[in-house]
Amino acid sequence: MAGYGLIRVGEHWNKSLRHLGAEVYLDLVSRVGEVKINKVYVSSLFAAESSHQYLFAPLLADHLGLEHVPATRVEAGDASGGIAVHEAFLSIKSGMFDSVLVIGAEKMTEHVASISTESRAKLLDSKYESPHGLTLAGTYALMMREYMDKYSVPREAFGMFSVEMHKNAVNNPYAQLRFPITLEKYFESPTTADPLKLYDCAPISDGAAALLLTSLDYGKEISDSLVEIKASSAATDNFSIIDRDSILELKSTSKALEEALSEAKVKRRNIDVLEIHDSFTIAAFLSLESLGFSQKGKTHELVLNNYFSKDSDLPVNPGGGLKARGHPMGATGVYQLVESYMQLTGEAGHFQVPDPKNILVQNMGGTGSITVVHILSRIE
Amino acid sequence: MAGYGLIRVGEHWNKSLRHLGAEVYLDLVSRVGEVKINKVYVSSLFAAESSHQYLFAPLLADHLGLEHVPATRVEAGDASGGIAVHEAFLSIKSGMFDSVLVIGAEKMTEHVASISTESRAKLLDSKYESPHGLTLAGTYALMMREYMDKYSVPREAFGMFSVEMHKNAVNNPYAQLRFPITLEKYFESPTTADPLKLYDCAPISDGAAALLLTSLDYGKEISDSLVEIKASSAATDNFSIIDRDSILELKSTSKALEEALSEAKVKRRNIDVLEIHDSFTIAAFLSLESLGFSQKGKTHELVLNNYFSKDSDLPVNPGGGLKARGHPMGATGVYQLVESYMQLTGEAGHFQVPDPKNILVQNMGGTGSITVVHILSRIE
Secondary structure (H helix, E strand, O other): OOEEEEOOOEOOOOOOHHHHHHHHHHHHHHHHOOOOOOEEEEEOOOHHHHHOOOOHHHHHHHHOOOOOOOEEEEEEOEOHHHHHHHHHHHHHHOOOOOEEEEEEEEOOOOOOOOOOHHHHHHHOOOOOOHHHOOOHHHHHHHHHHHHHHHHOOOHHHHHHHHHHHHHHHHOOOOOOOOOOOOHHHHHHOOEEEOOEEHHHEOOOOEEEEEEEEEOHHHHHHHOOOOEEEEEEEEEEOOOOHHHOOOOOOOHHHHHHHHHHHHHHOOOHHHOOEEEOOOOEHHHHHHHHHHOOOOOOOOHHHHHHOOOOOOOOOOOEOOOOHHHHHOOOOOOHHHHHHHHHHHHHOOOOHHHOOOOOOEEEEEEEEOOOOEEEEEEEEEOO | OOEEEEOOOEOOOOOOHHHHHHHHHHHHHHHHOOOOOOEEEEEOOOHHHHHOOOOHHHHHHHHOOOOOOOEEEEEEOEOHHHHHHHHHHHHHHOOOOOEEEEEEEEOOOOOOOOOOHHHHHHHOOOOOOHHHOOOHHHHHHHHHHHHHHHHOOOHHHHHHHHHHHHHHHHOOOOOOOOOOOOHHHHHHOOEEEOOEEHHHEOOOOEEEEEEEEEOHHHHHHHOOOOEEEEEEEEEEOOOOHHHOOOOOOOHHHHHHHHHHHHHHOOOHHHOOEEEOOOOEHHHHHHHHHHOOOOOOOOHHHHHHOOOOOOOOOOOEOOOOHHHHHOOOOOOHHHHHHHHHHHHHOOOOHHHOOOOOOEEEEEEEEOOOOEEEEEEEEEOO
16 A cells, blocks of 8 residues: 545535545545556445446546546445455555555435445345345344343444544544544433434445555655555355344444454464444444454453553454445445555554554454454564 | 256246245255355345345245255345345355355245336335436436437337347247247237337346356365456446436446456457346347447447357357346346356257357446446356
8 A cells, every 4th residue: 555545524515426525536646646556446335326337437536637548446234445456456466456446435325326225235145134124223133132132232232332433543644433422421412213213323434545556666656655455355144134143233333343353364363453343332332342352252351441442452443344434335345455555654644543553453344244353563 | 157947937926936946956956956055135125015024145045955055145236136146156165165156036926916017116215316307217218319310220120139139049948938029010019118118128037047156266176167357346326327428238237248348357358158247138238338349329230130040150148138038137147147158068958059158247227327247258
């Protein structure tokens, strides 16, 4: 990884999808200069729904003035961003390209067609889940209820995780919800799908992020701030929660993690920061357990003891995570990786964690039907 | 390329999108056996619109019983199929996977939501083309009118190309329109967008095709019928026809072709069969010219002299092409490559061309905003 571009996550009513993509590319150019780009990957989940646009990758390549450069859009739900970086990583590895641009861009608020609960329910099984009225939040609500009952978990733990994320986001200039919340405010917030409170859920967001991947040789030519992708692994699980042995295990996450650790030749204890997919607070808990950084049913104890706080030995989502940075679905994975790049190159400003060497990033699609895990390391 | 699975293109009202995908996978397994698969690429343009499904790649991987195998959906309009194979090719080249499955699957006829002119217009620029009433057929109609006027081309030439495609499709058991047409029938057919006649246009289609890509070593273990991908190149062009120097040049095609020839170290004269993207007859004419197999404005002379007929020295679309095999948009590129694989391994039956060694395949998105070119060679 050799450079990035960002805009703040938020409600960008006055900016089109292509505008968001162009803005982060220009931000990237302002940082690394007008570098060579051989290939573009674009991740945008809702381009056809919110912006009436297929072929958004070639459109964006043209809009950016990248003449004739091949451009592919990938879709893997809200793991699209991480998967786009995974595919870009493979294309560099193939030896056929040495400088590949990834742009994640998403419009969820839009005059013509804001993204609805129904649109998001397309992340569920269109035969066995969504037609029966199940929604994305509804599915996570089922998981949360089961988790709370099975392990006798107090709601405070979920609330505290949310409080922590909001606290982190205050220091991240690119975050959507840059305000602190209290446990009281969490409890007072409306229920979205019982037992989920509003503050258990990531917001509806627009945003875009750009990341430049290069071969090591070309990276050294153009940048002094390089980060190595030590592993990039993806795995799937039974799609519908109905088919899983347990709805409290994210097997796509544990499988991708296992492969990533072995690919990177890194141990869990060498990971300094975790960037996880907290689309809901329960998703964060299950992710931490499936990644093996917490025992099953014990995450609440760690959270209540500030084990994952920004000033702890193992900070989780120092930029506020999906919960408070925001969750522009197709762009989220790119935001996660860009923020981790910033941490490893010491560019994270007020949300900087002191001196991290290895960061693990987990990006998940839907209810965990796919996960992509990256392990990033500072190049000394 | 080590194996394939197919179903006939048509109107599969009684089969869901996942059903189509599963059927071609089972067909592939019946040919090559239960082989190892490390990764899946899925191309399906309209999954979210016709089948209310995001994350269709992980869903299909699960549906096929490919436990935990990573799965990515790619979208590049009606070039999605070719681009999926391109990405699969890169992932094999990366050395991280040695057996990769590509499935193209498309439902355009569907009880809930058949794919409309408006949906197809999302292949155009959503700011500068479609909002002004331009449709996909309308754009090709503009190109055809300009072409006919500029080069004084008689309509018969387009009609003859269509007649030829229908003749070829009669012998292809997987083709949708397996009936011959006459020039009279062509002229009598209704106008869809002046000057386009119905028989200038590819039909609305459902279909699916599967293709197995492997490393050379693993391919030799599992199959006696291997085809080498000598080149896989993609390129983009100015997205909107408004921005192009000429609406009669497909620069994405000429650029991708140029790179493919250089990558494959093959000359045009070594190509024995052309598989081109004839979504409209004018698209075929412009493609042949942009690929350099015909001079600008001269294609009608070659067509009228049977230069591209199945029994000529340079057969074009021996299986009937998009025009008559059918055009299930996201699956089309995979059909093109599977049919070419069948030609090179001598499995094309009644639509077999005698003894081809090299085949060039061109798959285009929208009005040529992206093209992917493959050069395939028999392994002696």
